[in-house]
Amino acid sequence: MHDYAAPLRDMHFILRELAGQDAVSALQGFEDATPDVVEAILDEAGKFAAGVLGPINARGDVQGCRLDADGRVVTPDGWKEAWDRFVEAGWTGLSLPLEFGGQGLPKLVSTPVWEMWFATNMAFAMLPQLNVGQAEALLIAASDELKQTWLPKVVSGEWGSTMNLTEPQAGSDLAATRTRAEPAPDGSFRLFGQKIFISYGEHELTSNIVHLVLARLPDAPAGVKGLSLFLVPKFLLDADGNPGAKNDVRCIAIEHKLGIHGSPTCTMSYGDAGDAGGAVGWLVGGPNRGLETMFIMMNEARFGVGVQGAGLGERAYQLALGYARERVQGRDAITGEAGQPILHHPDVKRMLLSMRARVMAMRALLYTAAGWFDFAEHHPDAALAAKCRRYVDLLMPVAKGWCTEVGQQVCSDAIQVFGGMGFVEETGIAQFARDARIITIYEGTTGIQANDLIGRKILRESGETLRELIADLHATAATLREEAELGSLADGFADSIIAVERAAEWVLANGKERFAEVLAGAVPFLHLLGITCGAWQMARVALAARRRLAAGQGDPVYLASLVELARFYIASFGPQAAACSQAVREAGGPLIRFDAAAF
Amino acid sequence: MHDYAAPLRDMHFILRELAGQDAVSALQGFEDATPDVVEAILDEAGKFAAGVLGPINARGDVQGCRLDADGRVVTPDGWKEAWDRFVEAGWTGLSLPLEFGGQGLPKLVSTPVWEMWFATNMAFAMLPQLNVGQAEALLIAASDELKQTWLPKVVSGEWGSTMNLTEPQAGSDLAATRTRAEPAPDGSFRLFGQKIFISYGEHELTSNIVHLVLARLPDAPAGVKGLSLFLVPKFLLDADGNPGAKNDVRCIAIEHKLGIHGSPTCTMSYGDAGDAGGAVGWLVGGPNRGLETMFIMMNEARFGVGVQGAGLGERAYQLALGYARERVQGRDAITGEAGQPILHHPDVKRMLLSMRARVMAMRALLYTAAGWFDFAEHHPDAALAAKCRRYVDLLMPVAKGWCTEVGQQVCSDAIQVFGGMGFVEETGIAQFARDARIITIYEGTTGIQANDLIGRKILRESGETLRELIADLHATAATLREEAELGSLADGFADSIIAVERAAEWVLANGKERFAEVLAGAVPFLHLLGITCGAWQMARVALAARRRLAAGQGDPVYLASLVELARFYIASFGPQAAACSQAVREAGGPLIRFDAAAF
Incomplete structure (x- = not known):
């Protein structure tokens, strides 16, 4: 199998030309993120x-x-050594605050790095991904004492992290959660219950x-x-802050799964x-405010799962090529x-080009969104920051839902x-398709993302x-029009x-009276x-490539290929937009009228 | 897991209303295929x-x-008992001639039966599928002596069958075949070579x-x-026609595959x-006429693989439902x-309805094509028979290529x-998706089907x-228009x-000067x-359902659901036709211009 080669040229092109790398590194706190760094x-x-x-x-x-x-979970050979090296290199804390031992780099910089981890070993990379999500949640919601106690070693990767939501009767529907927490006299709590599908539990x-x-706390409201x-x-x-007595929590089973075999999926029993x-x-965080906080971790994870789509797609593309x-x-x-090698056959070239084009489109959208994250949190222009926050919120379900669906298709191709x-x-190569099959499901299925959207x-x-x-x-279309080419x-x-x-018009017009039909068109x-x-992103790729071609900057063969790649994307996939739009508007009626008894 | 329930109502509806069951059973030789039978x-x-x-x-x-x-290949527990019962019941010879022990039934009748075998156990059903394909090839090309010697027990299933095409260097490209055959004095031959990917070898x-x-015979032309x-x-x-001395052929390896684990995929060594x-x-058959004959077997198998798409899709749909x-x-x-059960959620209903609609569309196309097969071979009206033959020939790559791609999507859904x-x-349920992943590959990939088309x-x-x-x-669209509903x-x-x-206009206009672009749009x-x-088939389903509703024949809830199903299909999937058409016409240009060095 061919070794992975990080697609650095594409990554840097997008970071610089599309995602605002210069502007991000000009933000306060990110001055160290110079182009060289x-x-x-x-x-x-x-x-x-x-x-x-x-x-x-x-x-x-x-x-x-x-x-x-x-009750010990044994991970594959090499996992421990790789993790030790990962921690030693400080990769876990790349985007986490300096205050807790992280490197404080922008999300724009950590996103391509995550793409590389997911591309080469998604089952492994799910472990540090959990640390980052958990750190983000603790940073926002935990008390100072909890932060001081737990965060440094979560940030460093000395300790692992998990998120425990799902129970057998509570999958997409967290309202059905039954695990309970009883207050103890010292201000701590005692938990009782079972959680399933806990990665690296x-x-x-x-x-x-x-x-x-x-x-649930005693007397907590329902739902x-x-x-x-x-x-x-x-x-x-x-007393020294080191792991001591075993807590009353254990793994009672692990799942036999279609993919991500290297990542243990545990059933955890508490109390x-x-x-x-x-x-x-x-x-x-506050009592009964758990979901809010969990959503911080989950939103982080959702973006990360979108990046998994691009990463797996890139690696599958490289292997196929x-x-x-x-x-x-x-x-x-x-x-x-x-x-002649089979790359010469037009249909094989079509498959490879459509893989490359979709990976590039996903990557451009994800990195651009990573830039919005950074601007939303750090840009001095409040209006711009607010706009970036709105875009992040609007497009998070797309980054997760669409990039995972497309990543799966690319791996199958x-x-x-x-x-x-x-x-x-x-x-x-089959492993990539098996691994990829989870990404449209976990952290909220595509249907859940679409309903959120x-x-x-x-x-x-x-x-x-x-x-x-x-x-x-x-506006981007208008700019395209100004370029004769x-x-x-x-x-x-x-x-x-x-x-x-x-x-959109149809959805907004019918969102009240025909809500079920609208939801039927959500995906x-x-x-x-x-x-x-x-x-949009591929149009921006083409514009940037033309700009650089015109300025005589960079490799003209590469830049010209990006223009053709954008043309290919828009000719191959663009027309599906009209098809989806028509399905949104017209398929809901017969769907609602179809009598479920006749299935 | 829910037991399989043969979708008899849908099957009979299509056989009678769309695929010409009455007309087929009126053909000479098929008189026994009465509705009751x-x-x-x-x-x-x-x-x-x-x-x-x-x-x-x-x-x-x-x-x-x-x-x-x-060197023995051990199949899963229960395979032998199931095969013995399969043979005892005479299923292998269902559509094969009475003369050699078959039941001589039309393809229209055997097709739904095959759908059931593939739906419930595709890995198993590949075995009898090979017998049928081989029998068809021997019937057309073998000498009487070979037929008398081998056919009865291939038809009965007492003996198994294989087809040996692929070699390590000769996959889609059979021209690269190296296995050689040397004539022996008694008129037989001695074979030497290795074949890979031999199902039930x-x-x-x-x-x-x-x-x-x-x-290849000695001095055979290249290619x-x-x-x-x-x-x-x-x-x-x-001397009694019973298996005696072991021939110089053996299995030297079997593959570890993504799916169809119950079907041994063998590397066979000859001589x-x-x-x-x-x-x-x-x-x-004649010297150097091997490919022609193999194509008889292969065409049979290709249609069968299309039926696998529908069968796997039906079973996956039933389980999801x-x-x-x-x-x-x-x-x-x-x-x-x-x-409420999740079927109540509009997006879950959408997934199930789109599975059901696509399975119904595939089934309708496949059964209709099975009818064309029967008419092509048996209809007394030569013009009609010739037209059916033309349709079978034109649409065979679609029946194989499209039904397998769609079947895969349904299993993933x-x-x-x-x-x-x-x-x-x-x-x-994951097994169905894993099993289905082969169907767009074997018997000619989707790309090969599309190039053929x-x-x-x-x-x-x-x-x-x-x-x-x-x-x-x-004409069907015009008939639809006459129905106000x-x-x-x-x-x-x-x-x-x-x-x-x-x-089509674009393809025909550019087939010569821009052949590579045309091939890039083949899939x-x-x-x-x-x-x-x-x-088309769903439109015919709707027309037939309306006809029966109007005549007061049959279950009105079922018939009304078929009309909605057709509407849903055409609203959900119909618009993709325009998207594909545009991709055919517009994506080939940038594809050809894209410099392969820039991948």
């Missing part, structure tokens, strides 16, 4: 990904994890594991407004030891020449390029931010924008907005 | 599928096959295995025109025993009511309905049959037809034609 970080990350994480990815898939009779990679657990969040460690700390009297925990360059088969359809060899597990992000504010976005899309791109892109407008709407935002 | 056969097949094949499907996936040190389910092997076909048994026959002097075989009816989660988006549980292997089926005859088909599509359906369907026309064109043929 960013380049050095991405270089190092690329080496680490290719040299440390990639080589153990297939082994993690084959070996998987196992639960010993004594138990392992021996770290000397302690910090669980964040959703549970999601009665959920509180608790920090529950695997080991309680001794089932009988005499021990419950798992000791502390309240994070490597195969297509080496595998000789058939004759050239035009010249009849034999002995990679198998197709390999043909029969792709179906043989030893080839290694339609309900909370569009209808609740009567489409205000969406209209603001549409105006920006039109890019006029035809502008037409294709404009069709997608119109498709969004028509669907097609999410795809529509994703495709169009992808087209 | 067909109903009894489908009933029995449904019971066999649900009762015998379904229950061992998951076990086959978990156990898989293994190759013993002594070795096993102990049958007392003999009959291999059909592509190989595909130098391939001959040989019948090579596992055991040579003794490597040294002293034995090669594997004994007999020429089937069963889960969605039982899993309680969340509140009703409209009423706020709790305690089923996982999505299960959410997190879908990713857990024990749930059982564009090159051999459209350009070679300047689009003649395609134009004939388009006229039929317009179905007018809006007609508009949606007409858009798809126009999309086909525009793409989108295949999707376009598939979607539109699906819409």
Whole structure:
């Protein structure tokens, strides 16, 4: 299998030309993120990904994890060494505050780094991803005492992190959560209950594991407004702050899954030891405010899962390209020449180009959104910061929902390029498709993302931010039109924008009286907005490439290829926007009328 | 897991209303296929599928096959018993001639039966599928002596069958075949070479295995025109025609695959025993005419693989529906009511309805095509028979290519309905997606099907049959328009037809000068034609349902649901036709211009 090569050229192009790297590094607190530093970080990350994480990815898939009779979870060979090196290099705290031992770098810089981790070893990278999400939640919601006690070692990666939401009867519906927390006289709590699907719920990679657990206080109101969040460690700390007595929490089972075998998915039992009297925990944030806090962690995780889509897609693309360059088969359809690699066949080139175009579109949207994150939190211009926050909020479900769906398709296409060899597990490409199958499900399914988009992000504010976005899309189309070379791109892109407008009008007009029909179109709407935002970013890629070509800056072959890539994206995927738009507007009626008894 | 329930109501509706069951049973030789007989056969097949094949499907996936040190391939527990019962019931010969022990039933009747086998246990059903394909090839090409010797036990299933095309360097490109055949003085041949990816190449389910092997005679011309076909048994026959001495052929490895674990995928070695002097075989058909004959078997298999798409999709749909009816989660988006199964959520209903609609569209197209097969071979009206042959030829790559792509999507959607549980292997739904991943690859990838469609089926005859088909599509749209209730359906369907026309015009206009661009659009064109043929069939479903409603025949709830199903299909999937059409016409340019060095 070909080694991973970090797509540094594409990454830097997007960071600089599309995502506002210069503006981000001009923000207060980010002055250290100079172009040289960013380049050095991405270089190092690329080496680490290719040299440390990639080589153990297939082994993690084959070996998987196992639960010993004594309740220990054994991770694949090499996991422990890789984790120690990861921690030693300080990667966990890359974007976390200096105050707690992090490096305080912008999200714009950490995002391509995460892409590399996910590309080379998603099952492994889920572990540090949990640390970052948990740190963000603790930073915002935890008391100073909890922060001082737990954060430094969560940031450093000395301890692991988990998030505990799901229970057998409470999957997408957290209102059904039953785990309960009883107050203890010393201000701590005792937790009782079972959580399922807990990634890295138990392992021996770290000397302690910090669980964040959703549970109900006595007399808590029903539903999601009665959920509180608790920090529950695997080991309680001794007087010196080191892991001491075992807490009353254990892993009672791990799942046998389609993919991400290297990541143990645990069923965790809290407070089932009988005499021990419950798992000791502390309240994070206010009582009954657990969901809010969990959503901080979850939103972080959702963006990260979107990045998984791009990362897995990139790696699958690289592997397919490597195969297509080496595998000789058939004759050239035009010249009849034999002995050509399959990349020469127009349909194989189509598959690879559509993989590359979609990965580039996802990456451009994700990095641009990472820049919005940074501006939202740090830009001195309050109006601009507020606009970036609105865009982040509106497009978070798209970044998660669309990039995961597309990432999955790209991984499946990679198998197709390999043909029969792709179906043989030893080839290694099937793993990417199996791993990728979870990303449209966890951290909120595509359906949940789409409902969030339609309900909370569009209808609740009567489409205000969406209209603001549409105006920006039109502005990009107008700029395209000014470039003689890019006029035809502008037409294709404009069709997608119109498709969004028509669907948005329909959604806003029918959001009240025909809400069920609107929800039936939520996923097609999410795809529509994703495709169009992808087209937007590819239009920006083309504009930036033309600008640099005109200025005589950079490799002209590369820059010209980016223009063709954008044209290909908009010709291949752009027209699907109109198709999704029509489905949004027309498929809900028959769907509602279809009698469920007739299924 | 819910037991399989053969979708008899849908099957009979399509057979009678769309696929011409009455006309087929009026054909000479098919008089026995009365409605009662067909109903009894489908009933029995449904019971066999649900009762015998379904229950061992998951076990086959978990156990898989293994190759013993002594070269024996061990199939999963229950495989042998199921096969014995399958043979005893005479299912193998359902559509094969009475003369050789078959039942001589039309393809129209065997097709739904195959759908049931594939739905419940695709890995198992690949075995009898090979017998049927091989029998068809021997019937057409083998000498009388070979037929008398081998056919009866291939038809009965007492012996197994294989097809041996692929070699490590010769996958899609059979021209690169190296296996050679040397003539022996007695008129037989000795084969030497290695074949890979041979389904059921070795096993102990049958007392003999009959291999059909592509190989080169000495002095054969290079390329595909130098391939001959040989019948090579596992055991040579003794004087009584029973399996005797072991032939010089053996399985040297089996693959570890993403899916269809119950089906052993073998590397077969011919003539490597040294002293034995090669594997004994007999020429089937003329020298250097092997590919032609193999294509008989392959065309049969391609249609069957299309049926796999529908079968896997149906079963995945049933399982997802069963889960969605039982899993309680969340509140009703409209009423706020709790305690509802997830089927109540509009997006879950959307997923299930889109699964059901696509399965119905595939089934309708496949059964209709099965009817064309029967008419092509048996109809007394030569013009009609010739037209049906043209349609079969034109649409075979669509039946294979489109139904497999759609079947895969449906199986993936089923996982999505299960959410997190879908990713857990024990749930059982992931197997269907893993099994389905091969169907767009084997028997010619989607790309190969699409090239066949564009090159051999459209350009070679300047689009003649395609134009004939388009006229039929317009006629159906016109009939829709005459039904006041179905007018809006007609508009949606007409858009798809126009999309086909525009793409076809472009392909025909550019097939010479811009052939590479045309080939780059081959797969989108295949999707376009598939979607539109699906819409055609769903339009016919709606028309037939309206007819029966108007006549007061049948269950009005069911019939009304079919009309809504057709509307949903055309609103959800119809608009993708225009998107594919645009991609065909516009994406090839940038694709060709994109410099492959810039990948």
